[in-house]
Amino acid sequence: MTTTLITGANKGLGFEAARRLIAAGHTVYVGSRDAERGRRAAERLGARMVQLDVTDDASVQAAVKAVEADGGLDVLINNAGIQEEMRDGTVEIGALDLTADVMRKTFETNVFGTVRIIHAFLPLLQRSAAPVMVNVSSGLASLSLVTTAGIPAYAYPGVAYPASKTAVNMITVQYAKAFPDMRINAVEPGFTKTDLNAHSGIQSVEKGAEIIVRMAQVSPDGPTGGYFDAEGTLPW
Numbered sequence: 407m408t409t410t411l412i413t414g415a416n417k418g419l420g421f422e423a424a425r426r427l428i429a430a431g432h433t434v435y436v437g438s439r440d441a442e443r444g445r446r447a448a449e450r451l452g453a454r455m456v457q458l459d460v461t462d463d464a465s466v467q468a469a470v471k472a473v474e475a476d477g478g479l480d481v482l483i484n485n486a487g488i489q490e491e492m493r494d495g496t497v498e499i500g501a502l503d504l505t506a507d508v509m510r511k512t513f514e515t516n517v518f519g520t521v522r523i524i525h526a527f528l529p530l531l532q533r534s535a536a537p538v539m540v541n542v543s544s545g546l547a548s549l550s551l552v553t554t555a556g557i558p559a560y561a562y563p564g565v566a567y568p569a570s571k572t573a574v575n576m577i578t579v580q581y582a583k584a585f586p587d588m589r590i591n592a593v594e595p596g597f598t599k600t601d602l603n604a605h606s607g608i609q610s611v612e613k614g615a616e617i618i619v620r621m622a623q624v625s626p627d628g629p630t631g632g633y634f635d636a637e638g639t640l641p642w
């Protein structure tokens with residue numbers, strides 16, 4: 407039996423990944439910062455629910471205790487994320503308007519939140535026979551892609567969100583080296599219609615969740631320290 411925790415799984419890509427992994431036989435914890443939204447999502451999915459705000463130490467510690475008491479964790483999916491610079495599907499805070507506050511808020515969730523969760527759940531993962539971590543990154547994390555003229559990533563004017571996801575990629579490779587017995591990978595779901603972008607994305611959550619679900623089920627001899635979308639390896 408594989409037990410999986412997905413942060414920010416009350417909606418969007420996390421919710422869809424939960425649905426698919428439950429169908430594949432995983433016991434899934436829907437992590438949700440709002441207990442009521444999480445409860446409703448878990449009820450629809452047939453999942454467990456754990457209240458968890460990735461920016462809040464106390465809630466994360468309580469979540470660790472709850473998951474540990476119920477038997478531990480095999481797969482951690484760091485999915486919770488925000489795109490602070492975007493409003494109604496448009497990037498409103500580009501280089502000219504970026505403030506340290508916007509940068510800090512973005513990093514609080516996407517970067518420090520991810521590290522908080524990893525640090526808190528590592529002891530549980532280390533007790534698993536086949537521990538897996540999936541860090542939901544973005545194509546905008548790639549220095550190679552955002553500097554390749556003519557592709558959509560190049561045209562993205564925001565700074566904070568791409569920088570936060572580049573940090574997620576670095577976190578991924580450094581943890582993968584530190585824990586060679588775990589499979590730890592970063593994934594890019596693709597531009598997906600969710601609340602994150604006011605549903606301006608170009609693909610469904612079914613398609614977007616594909617690579618998250620695949621890397622959550624990676625075998626112990628599968629890749630680690632990689633960066634993938636549904637088509638294969640992405641350039642850093």
Ligand SMILES: NC(=O)c1ccc[n+]([C@@H]2O[C@H](COP(=O)([O-])OP(=O)(O)OC[C@H]3O[C@@H](n4cnc5c(N)ncnc54)[C@H](OP(=O)(O)O)[C@@H]3O)[C@@H](O)[C@H]2O)c1
Pocket residue numbers: 413414415416417418419420437438439440443458459460461484485486487488515519542543544545594595596597598599600601602603607
């Ligand atoms: N959609 C895309 O095109 C796209 C592309 C590449 C990467 N991604 C990444 O995919 C991941 C999922 O995004 P999505 O598109 O599914 O967006 P979404 O529908 O807005 O879902 C984001 C989830 O993160 C949760 N969240 C935000 N801050 C949190 C916090 N402090 N603690 C716990 N949960 C928190 C949200 O909870 P609430 O409901 O409480 O706000 C929600 O459940 C993100 O990491 C995003 O950067 C998305």
